[in-house]
Amino acid sequence: MSASLIETLRALVGHDQVLQGEGLEAYEVDWRKRYRGRALAVVRPGHADEVAAVVRACLAAGVTVVPQGGNTGLVGGGVPDASGTQILLSLTRLNRIREIDADNLTLTAEAGCILQTLQEAAAARELLFPLSLAAEGSCTIGGNLATNAGGTQVLRYGNARELCLGLEAVTAAGDVWHGLSGLRKNNTGYDLRDLLIGSEGTLGIITAATLKLYPAPASIVTALAACPSVEAAVGLLNLARTRLGAGLTGFELMGRFALSLVERHFPQLPRPLAPAPWTVLLELAGTDSENQERDRLGSTLEAALEQGLVNDAAVAESIAQSRALWHLRESIPLAQSEEGLNIKHDIALPISAIPGFVDRMAAELERAAPGGRVVCFGHLGDGNLHYNLQGPEGESASAFLAQHEAAINALVYDEVQRLAGSISAEHGIGELKREELAQRGSPVGLGMMRAIKHALDPGGLMNPGRVI
Numbered sequence: 001m002s003a004s005l006i007e008t009l010r011a012l013v014g015h016d017q018v019l020q021g022e023g024l025e026a027y028e029v030d031w032r033k034r035y036r037g038r039a040l041a042v043v044r045p046g047h048a049d050e051v052a053a054v055v056r057a058c059l060a061a062g063v064t065v066v067p068q069g070g071n072t073g074l075v076g077g078g079v080p081d082a083s084g085t086q087i088l089l090s091l092t093r094l095n096r097i098r099e100i101d102a103d104n105l106t107l108t109a110e111a112g113c114i115l116q117t118l119q120e121a122a123a124a125r126e127l128l129f130p131l132s133l134a135a136e137g138s139c140t141i142g143g144n145l146a147t148n149a150g151g152t153q154v155l156r157y158g159n160a161r162e163l164c165l166g167l168e169a170v171t172a173a174g175d176v177w178h179g180l181s182g183l184r185k186n187n188t189g190y191d192l193r194d195l196l197i198g199s200e201g202t203l204g205i206i207t208a209a210t211l212k213l214y215p216a217p218a219s220i221v222t223a224l225a226a227c228p229s230v231e232a233a234v235g236l237l238n239l240a241r242t243r244l245g246a247g248l249t250g251f252e253l254m255g256r257f258a259l260s261l262v263e264r265h266f267p268q269l270p271r272p273l274a275p276a277p278w279t280v281l282l283e284l285a286g287t288d289s290e291n292q293e294r295d296r297l298g299s300t301l302e303a304a305l306e307q308g309l310v311n312d313a314a315v316a317e318s319i320a321q322s323r324a325l326w327h328l329r330e331s332i333p334l335a336q337s338e339e340g341l342n343i344k345h346d347i348a349l350p351i352s353a354i355p356g357f358v359d360r361m362a363a364e365l366e367r368a369a370p371g372g373r374v375v376c377f378g379h380l381g382d383g384n385l386h387y388n389l390q391g392p393e394g395e396s397a398s399a400f401l402a403q404h405e406a407a408i409n410a411l412v413y414d415e416v417q418r419l420a421g422s423i424s425a426e427h428g429i430g431e432l433k434r435e436e437l438a439q440r441g442s443p444v445g446l447g448m449m450r451a452i453k454h455a456l457d458p459g460g461l462m463n464p465g466r467v468i
């Protein structure tokens, strides 16, 4: 059966676009190198119609399909399992920008387009596609939508979901749903677009999307601020919101240990401020000149200094300096992975609950796993923390994980649940958090999710074992 399926797939997408055998780690191992699978074959269609034909062939053969974009996902949802029986469907050849409609402020692109390519295409028309994350040079817009990615501009522009107006997708039956639309208003029944966004490849395969663009801001200025506590950082957020309004586009929190990992693994990066318990990166985008916006940001930070919310601050004097500050922030996940495997939590909390959470957790984790090192950073303006635990210095990371992961997860997620937070703010559920969701999700909500999955994918073809 598998030999005849492979022949069928080669006939559908071309002999060279069906890969088998050794050397497929880039598709079979996830970014964190935590999940290592084995595919029956990697199939690389070039058009939505080819995606649909591949899905129909897999359905007929009873073979399951794992969609994949840039393979930068952090929850193990985009790589095959170890059975060697699944088709890994790579979307990277669907990489055309179909249209930019400057009057309608929309861009229509295929699922395999790299996020950075879309940002650059918009910028070339003096427009902005605001979705931005550290993996933007390799993640795809299809993967961004399938995970409802967040990133660094959510505070002003929202998640991937808020940036998407329409989708084209292949259903689990192998039909193409033509749902591309540049309309801001369209109340015609159930929102199928919203169902597919965030479904992590379990309900269908996104092949193209119509995305919202914005006028490019006239100027963007960035600053770093050293805060004595998370409570002070929240105070700074409130002050910045009041004084800068919708111009505040980024507000990122970085713990001392998170930044020390960057210093250790990327010593060449400049550190404009002395190490502080907490460092905040603020970004202001506006319609005034760069000097005027810099003055607004500077005077906000001066007010924060007077109120004791900030001990020190540095405002970037040029675009190059701004980029360097962002580079510091975006290097944290990379520095962390250089340091070794760690226990990851991508959590959302009401912003008001974050200072108490951070204080209580630090003490509880030290009791539960003495010597564990907390790597805390994230999108404070969105109430989203990456709250990770690295094993003690010099100890085997995998032994630390094996010994402590289950208990640490229980501690962190119990507290998150008590505070009405979420166990997955922006990375999704994938395989990593499937059991956690099954145990902690609302039974009624999970029942509705299973009913939707069964209705849209009755044969369980699409990315089985992920999400639910």
Ligand code: FAD
Pocket (backbone or CB within 6 Å): 031, 066, 067, 068, 069, 070, 071, 072, 073, 074, 077, 078, 091, 111, 132, 133, 134, 135, 138, 139, 140, 141, 142, 143, 144, 145, 146, 147, 148, 149, 150, 151, 152, 200, 201, 202, 204, 205, 206, 207, 333, 334, 426, 427, 430, 463, 466
């Ligand atoms: P993949 O990893 O290939 O796939 C992710 C999931 O989507 C899988 O379940 C897969 O089956 C499914 N999928 C992929 N393409 C499709 C498609 N066309 N149709 C249907 N399903 C599909 N995420 C954030 O939200 N915010 C961040 O700030 C952030 N920072 C990151 C920083 C680094 C350094 C790294 C490595 C990752 C970061 N991520 C972040 C996680 C990751 O980049 C995002 O989840 C991204 O959206 C995944 O896109 P991808 O193309 O790599 O998808």
